Amino acid sequence: MVADPLGRRERKRLATHHALRTAALRLGAERGIRDVTVEEIATAADVSVRTFYDHFPSKEDAIIGFDAWRVGQLRDALASRPIDEAPLEALRVVMGQLFHESSDEWPLRMRAIKADPALMGRMFVSFIAYERALVEVIEQRTGLDSDTDPYPALVTAVATAAFRASMTTARASGGVLDPAATFDAAIARLSSALRPPADEDGNAAC
Template identity: 45%
Template sequence: MTETAEPTEGLRERKKRATRDALRTVALEATLERGLRAVTVEEIAAAANVSVRTFFNYFSTKEEAVVGFDPEQPARIRDAVIARPAGEEPVAALRAVLLEHAGQISVDSSDWGDRLQAIKDNPELLAAHLTAWSSMETALAEAIATRTGLDADRDLYPTLVASAVAMANRVAIRRWKSGPAADLPALVTEAVDLLASGLHPPAP
């Protein structure tokens, strides 16, 4: 029984990911072509060959679809941070997981560039973009709280560390998209290491 359940679950997850990716791609391409205001949820769903109801199973709004927010990703990253070796310092644990995430982003770099361009061209997307980052910071804070035995709602440390490292990650991503032939994992490493060192100026 167990041997047949695992492949079925894996197939289900792959189908869900394929549907989510199709909706994200259609929403992004349509927005880049005609602007967000000219794009409807009905159009996105039809182009991805799913119903409007299915669309709302994956995204709450068209803005969320365009910025590519995966509502399950914060929980996955939180769990990955929690699963790091127990003796690892919180910042080191965050760095390791964000480096893995950076490698995944690098594989699909054109998609990320298009998303950032869409946000630049359509300021209405900024709120959804910031909400996505906020969800990620919350997940990171929960992970740090779990690892340190603190309370993310009461204690300052988990949220402060999560927010600082998340911002370092965002700065690295912005530099990666603006700089020629930049390596995202290397930029994430540099940004987080500068933060961990107390932001002392690097040697010239």
């Protein structure tokens, strides 16, 4: 018997979490999240409505579902990229991972967004939290202060834009284009314009 690093309690909690997310994802993809009540999701996962709200702040979050702890995870991943890597390239690697994590959920997520495009906006809301964390890392990497230099906020926002546009395009193409590949291509295209500005040593910006 292999020892599980997680206790039974934690495992059950994760199971509930997963059941709720899966139910929300399935129902949202089928009928559009606006036509699904929290009660339906909770019932499908065989828990109470109150428990749902212990796991997610809203039904939209259960579908978009970027947990708070993943913000820290993403920040650490960005911080551990080689220091000489261009900021946009580092962002490409880190954000690109999002396409591969729990990749079985993405098709359902895409269909749910198609059924209710307002979800794309909600997803954007989640990204704001990500960006705040990522901007801090970019500031450290480049030595630039967001209060005086637009670069950190700009490069992060542009990376998010590429992520978002890739999702939209891949969805519009009906499966012909791959989101991850489209994302990489978009970043490649933008990289020349977004090299970090010259530092105090006088290195060229372009």
